[in-house]
Amino acid sequence: MSALLEVRDLQVSFRSEGREIRAVRGVSWRVDAGETLALVGESGSGKSVSALSVLGLLPYPRAWHPGGSIRFEGEEILGAPDAVLRHLRGGPIGVIFQEPLTSLNPLHRVDRQIGETLRIHQGLTGARARRRILELLDLVQLPDPVRQIRSFPHELSGGQRQRVMIAMALANNPRLLIADEPTTALDVTVQAEILQLIRDLQRRFNMAVLLISHDLNVVRHMADRIAVMRDGELLEAAPAETLFHSPGHPYTRELIEAEPAGRPVPVPGGQGPVLTADAVKVHFPVRGGFLRRVQSYVKAVDGVDLALAPGQTIGVVGESGSGKTTLAQAVLRLLAAQGRVVFDGRDISRLKPKALRPLRKGMQMVFQDPYGSLSPRLSVAQIVAEGLEVHAPGMGEAERHRLIGQALAEVGLPEAVMNRYPHELSGGQRQRVALARALVLKPKLIVLDEPTSALDRSVQARMVALLRELQARHRLAYLFISHDLKVVRALAHHIIVMKDGQVVESGDADRVFERPEHPYTQRLLAAALSPA
Structure with missing residues (x-):
């Protein structure tokens, strides 16, 4: 069976102060229809850079691809013309970014932000667009969507902003959802709600998910397969349960065991409160x-x-x-x-x-x-x-x-x-x-x-x-x-x-x-x- 998204020998370089920095060094992975692949690793491992490469979102010309291939539904998209990439962005491929407050336009209300992607990809405007926006906000369980549709991003909580981002990503029925640290800035109860929402929507629409996360607790509950990256290289890839129970690489074991541990140091006595x-x-x-x-x-x-x-x-x-x-x-x-x-x-x-x-x-x-x-x-x-x-x-x-x-x-x-x-x-x-x-x-x-x-x-x-x-x-x-x-x-x-x-x-x-x-x-x- 052919993969929905296939990355082969991907290489990414950055230019900094006249030097070439190799951020990704020949990684290969695939995402099949309906499954969740998680890319994990420390900050700077190259996981987000790899994901951003899929839609050509790297800061060109400071970043470039010395080599590699990215195929979506069998078609090569690495280096594709801007028109092709614009069609994919927010259309067949949706994206949820880590911090919605910086991803959403602070000057636009919720209806305009979601309406823009509906207008670009489906030509929807006016009453038809409003009905679809309300459907999407109801789908992502945003409370009181009729009122919230006229809110600015700063008027929403972190969980509500993330739901708006998910609504935007789903607006055009994507076949692949790229979720880059989608719950990092959220508290545990809202995080649980957002993750459950993504899983429910994935099952409902048979959508593939590329999940980028540093939180292995989240990855363990969400991913079918996991690819571990470090210093721009792919160290190992395996089904989630296999990787957690029998990690093959020493770094993967280190990553799994790297939980904040221990207890606070004893409080010295003899002084009043500061x-x-x-x-x-x-x-x-x-x-x-x-x-x-x-x-x-x-x-x-x-x-x-x-x-x-x-x-x-x-x-x-x-x-x-x-x-x-x-x-x-x-x-x-x-x-x-x-x-x-x-x-x-x-x-x-x-x-x-x-x-x-x-x-x-x-x-x-x-x-x-x-x-x-x-x-x-x-x-x-x-x-x-x-x-x-x-x-x-x-x-x-x-x-x-x-x-x-x-x-x-x-x-x-x-x-x-x-x-x-x-x-x-x-x-x-x-x-x-x-x-x-x-x-x-x-x-x-x-x-x-x-x-x-x-x-x-x-x-x-x-x-x-x-x-x-x-x-x-x-x-x-x-x-x-x-x-x-x-x-x-x-x-x-x-x-x-x-x-x-x-x-x-x-x-x-x-x-x-x-x-x-x-x-x-x-x-x-x-x-x-x-x-x-």
Whole structure:
């Protein structure tokens, strides 16, 4: 039987600073009708580059194919004319990207985004297009599609945006769906829903799926066959159960075993809390009517208390929209909030920005997406030096260089990366740079907002070990926000479970994981243990 998609001896090269970098080195794999093939491997292994090559989405002329073949339904499409590729994109081949917020046009409403692909491939406009859009939104189980059809992407939750992306990918009845990390940025309960949705739609339409993922738990539940890549090469390919039970390559075994493990380092005693929050509230006004008067409030955070000691990690978990990140921004005074916040013995609740500024070097934040939070125009040295320029403007160049090198060394990066730029680093390296930028100021508190969600499992495990090591060395207090409960368990001493802006359960991490009391916590843990 001929394959729906067949890749033979694919090679991909990039040009960087006058050098040729071979990103993919002669890989071959196939996807048959109705099956799911998963490409797995660490960041930089070449899996996404291989998938993007199928539809000619690489950044030409900086990237090119020295050799290889890609055949879809028996026809060669590698190097095909733009007209052929435009027909395939969003038509016979649909694509779901990792981060829908950056893939969807922020200026267009949902109906226009889906309607565009219907107009291009089927010529549908007006009432016919609207009916089809509502059918698609109903198909992907988007709540209240009649209302959501007029929403902008920023008005939707992460799971809702991903459902819109799936609706766009399915709009023209594709025979192949390319899903590139489709659930990475989603919490475990929404992740389970999206994966189940993809599987149900696959069975319904006999659709083939090319799944790119670093999460082997997802892959195990979704894939019929798995191809393992590393450094641009295909190491092995096998049926999913065979590969998980009897991996043939040592790297595959390493990948399967690379789960965040261990327990957090003991909390040193003898000191009061570095951060306390009492009855913190963040209510956003909802305005309406001709005069835009306040009609109600969205209670993003509604009366949350916490106390964080030096050397302790509090894990904050919950679904998207539960208030986790809003809480973190409130305690850092990045958002206006009600309630009392005390940092390092000082009430910062009502401090003016000028009075608060000297305290900011003691409380730092590391964000989920290191590529988005690092300026692409600055070198690594300039990025790490940003805080020093603000908080120590009179520091000499030699001392600044020494502190930058020291911070990079602490996160395991060589001094040689100082002159490199974010796009020249892997995902794990970029996250280490973000951590170095926080550490260079010698803070007492670091808020970690989903710092490992975009990283593959092996890099996650190394990042968790690094965070534990730094915490033990510097008695750092972490407020750790994550939807990955395995990472939370490896780092957190105390857990706060949030839903709809409120704390539904709070307690010692072992107790919460082993004996959850609230039904919502029980559902959250069940979804984490069985994502599909």
